[in-house]
Amino acid sequence: MLTHRKMNYGALAAMLALSIGTTVAQTAEATTPTPAAGGQDAQIMLFWFLLSTLALVLMVFVLLFTMIIVRMKPQLRKVYELPTVHDTWSGKVLGLLIGDTRLVTGGYKEEDMGHSYDGITEFDNDLPPWWKYGFYFTIVFAVAYMGYYHVANAGELQIAEYETEMRQAALLVSNEPDDPNKLTTYTALMAPADLSAGKSIYATNCAPCHGANAEGKVGPNLTDEYWLHGGEINQVYKTIKFGVTSKGMVAWKGKLGAKQILQVSSYIESLQGSKPANAKEPQGEKATAGKSIAAK
Structure with missing residues (x-):
């Protein structure tokens, strides 16, 4: 039964993807601008059309994937409960699909450390995975930031960026007589x-x-x-x-x-x-x- 359902959903997804791909190809061929009648505007329209189509394909894929997960949830839960799967990293990913958030929130050992004060007991629990992943990300970001701005000098720091923006703004200042930044060269009238x-x-x-x-x-x-x-x-x-x-x-x-x-x-x-x-x-x-x- 499980195999039969997999085949049905797989065939449906393949047919839908093939149909959308054929439509996109035909439309792209039909709307490809020629130098005489196309131009930049037509190319921009084609770009947005292809981007919208890609977004639609992704939405359909996510919808089909969600439907498959919902229909197969009982079977996935049985697989998840197998001892050889439950505690593995792939098993945690599978558990996340069926509602077990251990991969993100972590588990609790409930091991009493023997420290208790004012009704508060210390347990030997790991930090939540989401916190540790965030901490690792800040380390990677800091190394990349230091390398990009201070080692390779590829990016502008705040002062240099400010000076660049001021120079760019100066180029936009009007050179007309009403330019407040342009000083006149008058002499005082004495008559x-x-x-x-x-x-x-x-x-x-x-x-x-x-x-x-x-x-x-x-x-x-x-x-x-x-x-x-x-x-x-x-x-x-x-x-x-x-x-x-x-x-x-x-x-x-x-x-x-x-x-x-x-x-x-x-x-x-x-x-x-x-x-x-x-x-x-x-x-x-x-x-x-x-x-x-x-x-x-």
Whole structure:
């Protein structure tokens, strides 16, 4: 009876696999793209079709295997209970198929070691196999990791990987005029008309945070030698244009034109050393000698 069932399930599995294989071959032949009508898209579609078909074949195989195990469970249990099979490694694998988890959880000797304290008794039991297998895996992983990263130097460590990612990110930074990482090369405007326009722009947009005379309120004092973001007129231009979101400085590039930003930047530079009343305490670092205004 057992042999007959084996033959039936084996024949069914063989027929199903042959049928699927024939279908896959025919479909692959029919859908193989030609250089004229195929192209890369057709190749990708074919790849995913074959991958899906392989997954389907594996699912069918697992289903058939499970059905065979379920039907043959009584016969497998009799084989498992044989003394010559029960305690062997292959017998433990067979036991796992019919519900005995000794291969994973291990067995219990129940051998009292003679140590007892506060109602707790020590037994001589082995560690669970799953724990030991996991421990062995960590050893193998550690050796492979050490060899790959520190002996062969085939992989990048954290710092090198970070530097590589930063270089890759730099390649993606825009080179357009609105690139916040690209410093301009302007010089301060000295014409009275430009400074007057800058003063008007400052009074309308900047005075609420920096004070009417740039003495500093919510924002820093713009008339002393100390600056938060370093640089000269172009640094001021950059700070006004792109802002400093983390410190509440808004970006003015969508509200002021390039010339207007340069005018107000030049006006701020002209206020250096004016020492207004009620000036806010210095913030940041002192400007380097020989350099012009730095951005607040």
